[in-house]
Amino acid sequence: MSKTVLIIYAQPEPSSLTRQLVDVSVERLTAQGHEVLQSDLYAMRWKATFDEHDFPERANLQRLSFGAESAHAFRHRRQTADVAAEQDKVLAADAVIFQFPLWWYGMPAIMKGWIDRVWAAGLAHGYKGAGNAYRYGEGAFKGKRAMLSVAVGGPAEDYAPRGINGPLEQLLFPITHGSLYFPGFDVLPTFAVYGTGALTAAGAAAAKEAWRTRLQGLFEDEPIPFRPQNGGDYTRTNELKPHVAAGQTGLTAHIAGGQATQTQPLEAEVLS
């Protein structure tokens, strides 16, 4: 069945691996009969900084509260046109794919600023004006899928379970769990290509082939089994109940099965 997929990417160099992978996304998803929407953040000259200009009609001109002004602007349709257009694309999409080079273990600022600005109060947090009642598995984007596709300069060993940088999926937890599962997306395991600083033509070809395979499963693969806030695993103060992941603390306790989902071994093997 035909779906709509939004691809958001942050890499201005057309010959980069990230952009080659974006090209693969567009080509494959279109070939599968899906409608593809794109947000090429550099080409759009996306405004990264969330500031007073995001609120053309302020609720309070004396004091700038981002939360209050975001809620006011979203509720009364007084957001800037660029933000509203991105929200419409997300709402129209069945899946959203973020493609970017990993910079300092996170998104490039231009993409972080997309999250900061587009994830409005009343939409991506404070859903239904109900504070934190609907989040982590519930929210405006419930039923949609999300996936990160990341080009990593360093070698896969640095991101191994005991590698010095920490495992990639744990470093990206603030994004996958905190920014995507939070407003309701089902989040697929991250697709990563390592060693892009010294990638050969064969390495790039293998990366593109691995990405084609992953795209094939965009609507079928199992998402990361993050625990839903309102699914019975958490207390009323949103801490894990004693019998859930008993004795565990930290990020991985919020994944059913108790293990951080590792990046598919395929990529690390083929591409490191």
Next chain:
Amino acid sequence: MSKTVLIIYAQPEPSSLTRQLVDVSVERLTAQGHEVLQSDLYAMRWKATFDEHDFPERANLQRLSFGAESAHAFRHRRQTADVAAEQDKVLAADAVIFQFPLWWYGMPAIMKGWIDRVWAAGLAHGYKGAGNAYRYGEGAFKGKRAMLSVAVGGPAEDYAPRGINGPLEQLLFPITHGSLYFPGFDVLPTFAVYGTGALTAAGAAAAKEAWRTRLQGLFEDEPIPFRPQNGGDYTRTNELKPHVAAGQTGLTAHIAGGQATQTQPLEAEVLS
């Protein structure tokens, strides 16, 4: 002894808690006889997006490689003036403090863009042109201290060891370990104020008092005991040796003692 402290902050509203805490920083550190440098990113209209305009004299006009151009620009002193000025401030400082509201479990984009742009190749990574030889405890900023001071909207329970968001210090690991310890800083435990969405006057006063206390220990407190890359704990492929944090995986294995340093209980207690 008099020191130099750089305060970098990302919050345009003067009455916000973040800015009140910045005021405390300036007042206390000055009173202690230190020289205080400031980078008020919103007032400076800091350019968040790392792009081709960061490289006024390109090494390669055909293909934009951020790593290669950053190294070229840094080595040949062809960086933009704003980036060079920030690097000079960091190099002049004995300690750097980042003060910001937590947005989507990370820095506001304007501050992430400060890292993306100021942390040049040859300076903050690829130090001495030696690839990854000098990092995590070594690097251009060795001997300096760094600390995050974060205003968190949500309640402390959400960030408890088993709280639904994950522990704050693990969510910030890409910054503390990946962006600050990486280029050589000794990183102090994060100072956090929770529940800033509904902070009372008494809560704000308690937060400022707790922050004054933390500032008192800026040059004496023990840093987070991250493991140095070249200190004997890692193999040549930068994975933990089998006897180090035996059986552990993930972010916390890179902290000596095997525990993620939790945010000081004082703050959580006083301010939640």
